[in-house]
Structures are given as structure tokens and as C-alpha cells.
Amino acid sequence: MSEISNWKKADTFFSKYGIYCAFLILVGALTIAFPPFIKPSNIVNVLRQTAVNGILAVGMTFVIITAGIDLSVGSVLALSAVAATSLAHPGEYPLILSLLIGLLVGCACGALNGVLIAKKRLAPFIVTLAMMSVARGVALVYSSGRPIINLSDSYNQIGGGYLAGIPVPVIIFLVIVLSGVFVLRYTRFGRYVYAIGGNELAARVSGINTTRILIWTYVIMGALAGVAGIVLSSRVMSGSPAMGEGYELDAIAAVVIGGTSLFGGVGSISGTVVGALIMGVMDNGLDMLNVSSYWQQVVKGAIIVLAVLLDKRSRN
Amino acid sequence: MRGISKSFSGVTALDAVDFALERGEVHALMGENGAGKSTLMKVLAGICKKDAGQIFLNGMLADIETPKTALDLGISMIHQELSPVREMTVAENIFLGKEPCHRFMGIVNTGKQRQITRELLGALNLSLDPDLKMRALSIAETQMVEIVKAVSYNARIIIMDEPTSAITGTEAAKLFEIIYNLRSKGIGIIYISHKMDEIFRVCDTVTVLRDGRYIETRPADQLDHDTLVKLMVGRQISDMFPKKNVRTGDVSLAVEGLTKKGLFRDISFKARKGEILGFAGLLGAGRSEIMEAVFGLRRAEAGGIRINGKPVRMQSPRDAIRHHVALITEDRQQKGLNLKGSVKDNITLVNLKKLSRLNQFIRFKTERSITDTEIGKLRIKTRDHRQLVHTLSGGNQQKVVVAKWLLTDPEIIIFDEPTRGIDIGAKAEIYKMICELAEQGKTVLMVSSELEEILGLCDRVIVLYQGRISGEFERSAFDQERIMKAAMGNEPLLIHN
Numbered sequence: 001m002s003e004i005s006n007w008k009k010a011d012t013f014f015s016k017y018g019i020y021c022a023f024l025i026l027v028g029a030l031t032i033a034f035p036p037f038i039k040p041s042n043i044v045n046v047l048r049q050t051a052v053n054g055i056l057a058v059g060m061t062f063v064i065i066t067a068g069i070d071l072s073v074g075s076v077l078a079l080s081a082v083a084a085t086s087l088a089h090p091g092e093y094p095l096i097l098s099l100l101i102g103l104l105v106g107c108a109c110g111a112l113n114g115v116l117i118a119k120k121r122l123a124p125f126i127v128t129l130a131m132m133s134v135a136r137g138v139a140l141v142y143s144s145g146r147p148i149i150n151l152s153d154s155y156n157q158i159g160g161g162y163l164a165g166i167p168v169p170v171i172i173f174l175v176i177v178l179s180g181v182f183v184l185r186y187t188r189f190g191r192y193v194y195a196i197g198g199n200e201l202a203a204r205v206s207g208i209n210t211t212r213i214l215i216w217t218y219v220i221m222g223a224l225a226g227v228a229g230i231v232l233s234s235r236v237m238s239g240s241p242a243m244g245e246g247y248e249l250d251a252i253a254a255v256v257i258g259g260t261s262l263f264g265g266v267g268s269i270s271g272t273v274v275g276a277l278i279m280g281v282m283d284n285g286l287d288m289l290n291v292s293s294y295w296q297q298v299v300k301g302a303i304i305v306l307a308v309l310l311d312k313r314s315r316n
Numbered sequence: 317m318r319g320i321s322k323s324f325s326g327v328t329a330l331d332a333v334d335f336a337l338e339r340g341e342v343h344a345l346m347g348e349n350g351a352g353k354s355t356l357m358k359v360l361a362g363i364c365k366k367d368a369g370q371i372f373l374n375g376m377l378a379d380i381e382t383p384k385t386a387l388d389l390g391i392s393m394i395h396q397e398l399s400p401v402r403e404m405t406v407a408e409n410i411f412l413g414k415e416p417c418h419r420f421m422g423i424v425n426t427g428k429q430r431q432i433t434r435e436l437l438g439a440l441n442l443s444l445d446p447d448l449k450m451r452a453l454s455i456a457e458t459q460m461v462e463i464v465k466a467v468s469y470n471a472r473i474i475i476m477d478e479p480t481s482a483i484t485g486t487e488a489a490k491l492f493e494i495i496y497n498l499r500s501k502g503i504g505i506i507y508i509s510h511k512m513d514e515i516f517r518v519c520d521t522v523t524v525l526r527d528g529r530y531i532e533t534r535p536a537d538q539l540d541h542d543t544l545v546k547l548m549v550g551r552q553i554s555d556m557f558p559k560k561n562v563r564t565g566d567v568s569l570a571v572e573g574l575t576k577k578g579l580f581r582d583i584s585f586k587a588r589k590g591e592i593l594g595f596a597g598l599l600g601a602g603r604s605e606i607m608e609a610v611f612g613l614r615r616a617e618a619g620g621i622r623i624n625g626k627p628v629r630m631q632s633p634r635d636a637i638r639h640h641v642a643l644i645t646e647d648r649q650q651k652g653l654n655l656k657g658s659v660k661d662n663i664t665l666v667n668l669k670k671l672s673r674l675n676q677f678i679r680f681k682t683e684r685s686i687t688d689t690e691i692g693k694l695r696i697k698t699r700d701h702r703q704l705v706h707t708l709s710g711g712n713q714q715k716v717v718v719a720k721w722l723l724t725d726p727e728i729i730i731f732d733e734p735t736r737g738i739d740i741g742a743k744a745e746i747y748k749m750i751c752e753l754a755e756q757g758k759t760v761l762m763v764s765s766e767l768e769e770i771l772g773l774c775d776r777v778i779v780l781y782q783g784r785i786s787g788e789f790e791r792s793a794f795d796q797e798r799i800m801k802a803a804m805g806n807e808p809l810l811i812h813n
Contacts, residue, residue, distance in 0.1 A: 187676050188668050195665055198654030203649050205613060206666045206720070207637040263654035 031090030050280030059224035067264025072131035085239025110222020113216035159235025197264025320369035362386035392466030557772030565589030574619035591783035596772030642726035711742025
């Protein structure tokens, strides 16, 4: 009897925290297979590699909880990067201006997405698919298809610098995660995001300005794509119109692995962070184990399916 | 069908009902909403499983487990809400799942399919192009295709659930012709409708159900309109309704000439403080739509709304909430609740602004204690405030919606079908709550399809028929039969007392 109930307890524990357990198991396995994996320097490395996807995934969590999707984040990232770097040549403009423009470009793309989705009632998939193409196109036109190089040192510090021994991208990622958790959990806005994803009509009947909340959700996503664009371009010290391709799918994958429902209404930032970390750890670990990048893609796909299966089981 | 019983999560829908259909007979199944007509037919069509009872076909015991076995036995049901595959043609819809195929490779023989469709249509004197897409057809034509589809299954019994609820008079005449035609071919037809004139026009026999029980079967020519109504509603009203006489106060809500094309026309009424004003009528009479317009969820094209004498504009639910109007919607799953959210998330949703610092940062302690108070006050059966709403019973879900709206401190409360799908116990509690609200001087509007609760609770009832007010009765002049008549469109007088 007690054995059964213990099993049951273990089972409910596992289904509740399954994704966290899976993460720990993955880390453990990689450590056993390749002990240097767990060295602090490598952990910092993993975090730095995860930062860009993680930043995007936090925004994507908001979007997906409203039962939406944003396919344009990779392109918006590139457009923001190109816009910011074009103002970041040494000795031209103050750093803050290039950063603000980068952010603003992201916000503008997000706002346009949001207005079309919330006001014109177009499907998020279609709107952001169109934005994916438009933003990429504008980035190519603006940069004449060439990467923007020769950036000021201060700009390059954002992606390459350290603060108290921690890489700046990791700090930015951390701040965004904490803000995301706070907004989603402790504010009215966050509660409304869940309410809209759970039942948009009921939310509207309850007097929520669903249009405004939805627009803001996409603006937040756009702003975070802008941040990701700045971080990535300063890390590689160039703003390329080709960067960020396929990043939208990585961000969506992190969110889904983290247990957020694509149907909306359910999800958490903490899950998403673990989802992003699982993907980052895998990239890093498989590299260290000299697994070919071709096989890495296969493994990544398998992990996504496994995570969603696990999640589905925990919901029943 | 003999002794058919069925209950849904403890609520009895059918209680040992008998029903017999002759070959080549049009048999009306009558009763109020919730009397069990649709459930009985769903049992016959294999959509619902019966708890007890037996079904005989041609004297043989039939075991109907699934819609498929029903179809194989020659039983087809034409639902009130039709669901054709809109992007497919007429012929493709009729042959869906049984396409005539070439002998090799299973390629669909479209020529043969088209030809058979044409023959089937011809046999019923219908002139429809088999290659038309379903979405190009009117509702009446879609219905015809459904009937042809039923015939194509060699149906011996065709069930029609409110077939004329969404079609015009001339289209209905065409439908009746088809029904006569089917009858002459020996097909038995079970006809569910609220429209009395139709029953007497097309039906041979009438069976009445009430509260899930079999009442009576009679040949239609031995019945008249009044007798039939009496059979349908005739019951005593129990003391489930703790109605007190409340002295009504000033007019709090005045609606003047509210109109929305195709839904409702020239709706005017006044409601007073402390009054419970009922809205009766059949499904589709426009009652919910009017309430949604009063609440700002739907915009009216013409007409005005006054609250406490002042004209107000209701452009969105936010306007309504600002003017202390609450709407407990008819469909709690669609419009009332976030089923994925917790009890707490749902109860405080409308009031979240007041529960937040700087309008944005939620005060968790206050939120929790308010939620717990509401859970206690309305006796919501839940583990705690964190339980997800979709795991609650219907009655408790409804209480969550009510709690959510009572928290907004409303002066005018609209209940749309407040007791649909909930058990007797929860019903009684909701009735009590409605009466208490009136005693506190609130204005209550209540839409209900259950005449019993209208008669039991309301001070006054407005009856709607096809989007217009077709009758108004004060409590002292309540008369079930006249209300029913008005709901069916043949009581044009306004009765004031």
C-alpha cells in the first residue's frame, strides 16, 4: 500500500517538476560523460550562449500565454541590430542613442504586430510571418545587404564585457528574467495576460481592455527582440542583416519545453528559463563531446518531443 | 423505446420514458426546454448512452451504442445546428465516408457520386446542383442536403430537431412537402419543435415530455393548442422560490427603442430598484442579445439606455461595469470563466484594479482573503482558492461567476439563464441569492427559458418573440398559458394590471 502511494507521490512530484528534474539529469549525465562540463568557466559560457535565446524566450512566453505566436523575432532582432550598429561607429553618436534606436525599432515592429493582431483581428501566425519577411527585408535594404562593422569599444562592451566577473549578456538576461517573473506573477497586466489566453471573450466580458493588453504584449516581445539584437551584434562586433535566422523557432522551443501551452492561458517564465537552459546545455555539451552539428539537430528535435510528451502526461 | 433513463453527473435528464413510432408516421415530441426531448433523441441516435431501458426496432431488441450503429439500423438525426463540410460540394457531403470508388486504388468515382446525388435529389423534387459548394447554400438548402444524406443511408427513421428554427416560412413549406413525401415512402419522422402551428400542420401524433418524464401520447387531431400547452407546463410550483414582497423603488434602468437588425427591434422597458424583471421567450427570441446590448458587449443600432435617469453609452463591458451593471452570461464556459485559471483568478478578475497598489501591483493578501470570504459566503465547494475552475461542478462554476460579479458591487444585475445545467440544490441557492439581491434594493433582470423560475421569482415578466416584445405581465396577472402563447407569437396584446 505505502509503496504504491510512495510511487504515486514520486509520480506527482515528477509530473509537477518533471522539466526541472530532466534538466538536472541532463546536467548530471553530461558531467559524468565529460567532467570539465561542470567547471564554473564553462557554466558561465553556457549562460552566455543561452542569453540571446533566453531573452527572446521570455518575451515569447508572454505572447504564447495569450495564445499567440511571434515568428518575426529573428528578423526584428536583425533589424534592431542593423539599426543600432549603424549608429555605433567610434566617435559618431553617444552610445545611448544607438541603444535607444535599437530598442525603439524593436518596439515599433512589435507595436505593428500587436495592432494588426488585436485591433484588426488578424491571426498572429500570419501577421508575424509577414513581419518576419518585412523586417528582414528592411534590414537588408538599410544595410545594403552588408554587415555593419567598425563599432565603438563601448558598444562592444555590452556583449563582450564583464561586470563583477559575470558577462554582461548574462546580467542582462538575468534582469530580464526577474522582471518577466515579476510582471507575469505580481502585476495586473500579468494576470490579464493569463486571462486573455485562458478565455479572451470572458476576459472582455469582465471589462478587460483586451486590445490594449495584447498590443503591449507584442511591444514587449519586440523590445526584447531589440535587446537581443543589441547583445548579439555587440558580441560578434558587427550588425548583420542575416543574423537571427531561425531564432524564433528556438525561442518557441524553449517556451514549449518549459511547459507553456501553445493554446494559451498556462505557462511560466521559470519553465521557459529551464527550457532555454536545456537547449543551451545541449548545444554546449554535445559540442564538448564532439557530436557533429548535424546530429545535434536530430537530438534537439527529439528533446523537444520528449519534453512535450512529458508535459502532456503531467496535465492528465 | 421503453423505460429509457439517463442522467448527467447526477442530474436526471430522462426518467423511464416510453416512446413509440409507427412506420410512415410524423410524430411530434413536445416539451419545455430541458424536458428531455433532445436527450431522448440522442439516445435513439446513439449519441448518448442510456443508463437503462430498451429500444426495439420492428419488434426486435436493438443495441444502439454509437452513431454508426444507429445509422446502420436506419436511424438518422438532423440536428438543430447543422455542421456540413463547407468547402466540399453537395455530392461530396452526402457521400462523406461512403464514397463510391473505382475497383482499383480506391479512387473516388465522382461521376457516379454526382449521378446518384442527382437521383436522390430528384426523388424528393429538389433542384440543387450536386457540384455546388456547401458554403454557397442557405440554411434551408443545407438542411435539405442533410435530409437527402439521411435518405441515402436508407434511413427508416429520421429525427428532426427544431428544423424550422432558422428558416423562413416559404422554406418551411418546402420542408413540409419533403416530410409528406418521406412519410408516403413509409419513413417514420420524429419532429421536435416549439412551434404549435407546425405541429398541428405536419404531425400525426404528439408525445409530451416534462421534466424528463413521459406524460402522454395522443393523435394530433384529438388535441388543441390549449390542451397541449397545459400538458407541457402543467405542474405545481414548489417553494423553491423564497420570494418576498419587496417595495420597489425608483426606476434604475430604462431601455428605449433598442434595435439591432436581425436580432431585436424596438425594445423598451423600465426596471426598478428591488424588482426582479423576467424575460421569457423561446431560444433565439433575442433575449440574450438584448442583455448583451445593455451590457455593452454588443452594439445596438438605435435606441438608448438610461441609468438612474441619466442617458449612458454602453460601448463596451467596461462602460457597463463603470455604471455598476453586471452580466452573468448564459454560457459560463464560453463567456463567463477562464477555465484554465484558479477560483481566485476568476473571482477577482473584474476587481483587480481596486485590489492593486498603483493600479498595477496586486495585493496578494487582500486578494486571498476577499476570495476566501466569497467562497464562504456563496458556499462554493472547492478545496481552496487555488483549485482550477474547470475541475468544479457546474453549479460551483456558476457560483464563481456570480461571486466575481457581486464583488463589483453592482446595482443592476443581469442573470442570463442562471440555472442552466446545474443541479436542484445549487439552483435553490441561486434563487435565494437572486431574491436577497432584490431585497437589498438591487435591480435584477433575469432571462430564463424555464417558465417555472420566471413565475417563481419575478415581479414582472416581459415576453419576447422573434426579437420583439410580445407580451408583458405583472406578477398578479401571471398565467403560464398566456405567457407560453406570447412566447410562441400569438398573444399580441400587452397586459397591464
